[in-house]
Amino acid sequence: MKDTKIVVNNKVGLHARPASLFVQEANKYSSDIQVSCKDPDSGENREANAKSILGILTLGVYQGMEIHIKAEGDDEEAAVSALVKLVEANFGED
Amino acid sequence: MELEFGGEYFPRPIPESAINRPGLALTGFFRHFSYRRIQVIGLAEFDYLRSLTAALRLERIREVCRRDIPCMVLTRNRHAIPELMSAAQEYQIPVMRSPMITSRFINAATIIMENLAAPQIRVQGTMVDIMGIGVLLQGPPGLGKSETALALIERGHSLVADDVTVLRRDSEGFVIGSAVQVTRYHMEIRGLGIIHVPSLFGVASMRSNMRLDLVIQMQPWDPAADMDRTGLNSETMTFMDVSVPLIRLPVAPGRDMAQVIEVAALNQKLKRMGHDAAKELDQKLVNVLTEKSRM
Numbered sequence: 001m002k003d004t005k006i007v008v009n010n011k012v013g014l015h016a017r018p019a020s021l022f023v024q025e026a027n028k029y030s031s032d033i034q035v036s037c038k039d040p041d042s043g044e045n046r047e048a049n050a051k052s053i054l055g056i057l058t059l060g061v062y063q064g065m066e067i068h069i070k071a072e073g074d075d076e077e078a079a080v081s082a083l084v085k086l087v088e089a090n091f092g093e094d
Numbered sequence: 095m096e097l098e099f100g101g102e103y104f105p106r107p108i109p110e111s112a113i114n115r116p117g118l119a120l121t122g123f124f125r126h127f128s129y130r131r132i133q134v135i136g137l138a139e140f141d142y143l144r145s146l147t148a149a150l151r152l153e154r155i156r157e158v159c160r161r162d163i164p165c166m167v168l169t170r171n172r173h174a175i176p177e178l179m180s181a182a183q184e185y186q187i188p189v190m191r192s193p194m195i196t197s198r199f200i201n202a203a204t205i206i207m208e209n210l211a212a213p214q215i216r217v218q219g220t221m222v223d224i225m226g227i228g229v230l231l232q233g234p235p236g237l238g239k240s241e242t243a244l245a246l247i248e249r250g251h252s253l254v255a256d257d258v259t260v261l262r263r264d265s266e267g268f269v270i271g272s273a274v275q276v277t278r279y280h281m282e283i284r285g286l287g288i289i290h291v292p293s294l295f296g297v298a299s300m301r302s303n304m305r306l307d308l309v310i311q312m313q314p315w316d317p318a319a320d321m322d323r324t325g326l327n328s329e330t331m332t333f334m335d336v337s338v339p340l341i342r343l344p345v346a347p348g349r350d351m352a353q354v355i356e357v358a359a360l361n362q363k364l365k366r367m368g369h370d371a372a373k374e375l376d377q378k379l380v381n382v383l384t385e386k387s388r389m
Contacts, residue, residue, distance in 0.1 A: 012379075012384055012387075013383040015376055016324045016326055017324070017326060024321070057375075060379075060383065065387075
């Protein structure tokens with residue numbers, strides 16, 4: 001298993017456009033990929049499948065929140081590093 | 095409509111697909127006379143001509159015919175008066191007669207001429223009417239366009255054209271689809287051959303003309319292909335300078351395409367009514383997320 005934590009720093013967080021880019025990227029890999037985060041208000045731990053758009057949207061990730069990406073499978077390394085790159089690039093937003 | 099006389103003068107081109115009532119010309123005012131259009135002699139023109147002396151009547155009608163008008167149409171089933179006959183014969187202008195009143199005739203003839211003159215293309219694709227939404231199914235052969243259309247017909251929707259659809263642009267700027275006359279009402283289903291749709295599913299299963307609202311591009315399932323997962327990015331396809339919304343749908347074994355396309359059509363209808371589910375959800379998310387990050 002490969003995992004990493006990263007802070008989402010784009011303007012609004014994971015709303016539909018960045019989430020769809022994230023899911024699109026995740027779908028290029030065969031590994032099982034999960035994204036989780038901790039709601040700072042309730043302390044609740046939320047987890048979603050990185051290949052499901054509605055799953056990612058229900059995480060409610062806003063600017064400044066940390067997410068935890070976990071991948072398991074043949075291409076786990078590549079999957080995690082590609083997703084991290086996407087988040088670091090702020091999903092190509094200006 | 096019937097021929098009054100002058101059938102031997104056909105064929106004659108109609109340079110401008112419109113109608114003109116030559117009332118003003120008959121009074122002797124020929125400036126701006128639209129001689130390139132079909133000339134309609136209605137009740138008013140007839141009555142006015144009757145008020146003139148025979149010599150003047152002939153002179154004015156000759157002036158009209160001399161300008162090489164395409165043809166003349168007499169409405170309300172009136173017959174040609176002798177002066178009209180001789181002037182038209184002199185300049186070889188065919189004259190026709192219609193039982194309609196003038197205004198009706200002008201409307202009907204305008205619509206017919208517009209349709210005849212409308213730009214028209216043939217495209218590969220099957221067109222169906224899904225609850226008032228005209229959907230053109232396109233995609234490589236063997237992907238199941240006809241089978242999907244068949245499943246939609248079984249769900250109570252109507253077929254416009256199978257395999258080859260004729261598209262024309264009407265005067266309001268809409269694209270209208272219809273079938274090629276010869277193969278109309280027929281479908282080809284691989285393994286079955288040609289079937290006659292209204293015999294099997296009733297007359298309600300056919301629709302002859304339908305406005306095109308949505309193009310569905312069926313394509314083979316490719317997990318690596320970048321696919322719009324939100325429906326936020328709207329694509330369009332252009333036919334004769336008119337753009338029509340386009341949706342790309344991947345086909346996979348076991349995926350009920352008829353059901354998915356039915357939903358796509360309904361969603362299109364909803365968008366046209368001003369509700370875009372993807373945009374509305376995104377706006378809701380943006381609001382919630384922005385508010386939270388400010389706290």
